[in-house]
Amino acid sequence: MSCAEPKRCHHNQLVNCGDCRLGPLCLPIALNTAEIDQLDDIVKRGRPLGKGEHLFRQAEAFGAVYAVRSGSFKAYSTSDDGTEQVTGFYLPGEILGMDGISSLKHCSSAVALETSTVCEIPFGRLEELSSQLPSLQRRFFQIMGNEITKDQQMLTLLGKNSAEERVASLLLSISSRNHHRNLSPTRFRLSMSRAEIGNYMGLTVETVSRVFSRLQKQEVIGVDNREVEILDMAKLKSVANVT
Amino acid sequence: MSCAEPKRCHHNQLVNCGDCRLGPLCLPIALNTAEIDQLDDIVKRGRPLGKGEHLFRQAEAFGAVYAVRSGSFKAYSTSDDGTEQVTGFYLPGEILGMDGISSLKHCSSAVALETSTVCEIPFGRLEELSSQLPSLQRRFFQIMGNEITKDQQMLTLLGKNSAEERVASLLLSISSRNHHRNLSPTRFRLSMSRAEIGNYMGLTVETVSRVFSRLQKQEVIGVDNREVEILDMAKLKSVANVT
DNA sequence: ACTTCCTATTGACCAGAATCAAGGCTGGAT
């Protein structure tokens, strides 16, 4: 990847929070310019991670949360018997790593699904700064509340919905998150495998694959390997059981 | 219920955080005496709620979080089509209502499963006080992090585990939470119905009932309606697939 | 006591997704 104009480059490390095009999605919402500068001072921007590289691993000491700047991540936890459970996919502007806050140990691992960059936000310094900036404290409470809400919606999905409803919901979720980031809500490339989707949604690879095939046959979506196009948004929503 | 000595009564409204026997489980952990007094000033202790009374309802404005003082609550969300999903059970010392923090609207309802009391903690004032007391801020981040961790474990349970594993896990969860509160970890009364358990665990009433019967036949537990005794803790843990 | 309503149990049957088992694609490496 070539970076003619560093300030605009996806993976460059010079951008600050004030200039970041993800500002309106990320931690800085509701902060004024001076506050953003203060936040900016504690944020560390690391080198890009390659596909398969870990951001943190389960049982490691918790020290920071991370904002995805580009690319995408999968969070998963491993149980004693070695089975893995995907607990979330994280796209640019989203915050991950909050699972470690309660015990000061990460209880999940996070791995890059493609070449990705993050902003590392050391938690201790975030706490300090939050004490000084009420709007940052509020914003972070809000982000954690969001994570709780999201997980609880996921519980409903896993507890009550069929395979088709689950897969359709995931596609709609990615679609709307892309939309927020000014990307196409109807055409995108999945950065995760069928197996990872299945794991996340409590299904097997085979079932996910069959649902994709069925939805394609009904012309609700077009699928070419990981490339997805939503052809009939209304129909997809009705399959997902949402209005 | 008679209350000879008000200070010790389960449902009385005079107790303050400093004297509350739930202190070591609840919000005040890690606060010193002076800090607890400050917290105490913002806490409102309401009248007892009867079984079936709501603490808050979905879509209502969010204004406070609640610490269970006695009794128990069920949190659930209702979808457009009217189906309900139980998102959690809350026992004394546990905090509920955090689902409203992100959008300032409750996205679940909470109902008392039996006669119960709560401490209401107005969120705006908690935010203010958190800015002044770093240990309170930290504690509240921790409580929210706990909720996230708990929900994610629940995702694993719903995504991967069988009916027996799910029900056994719930019994173990209640057992250990009772234990923390110095109640018997092996004998307790369930405050929720089989239907509510099933709903929470993504199962039907019939399946829950069958699992209870099977576990009883194998002498892992003894069940008499809502009265449960764990007869073989080790076996129950192996059924639940935990070590 | 008796009734009524609600909750729980149990059985018979069915359906959706898991499992088992081949093959077919794809993209990266040589």
Place this chain on the structure above:
DNA sequence: ATCCAGCCTTGATTCTGGTCAATAGGAAGT
């Protein structure tokens, strides 16, 4: 280009848990 490994798809079969249905047990009120 060719090969290979991992990913994906599809089919056949099995099995867990859901659905439907009937009955039993309990609690609260008359």
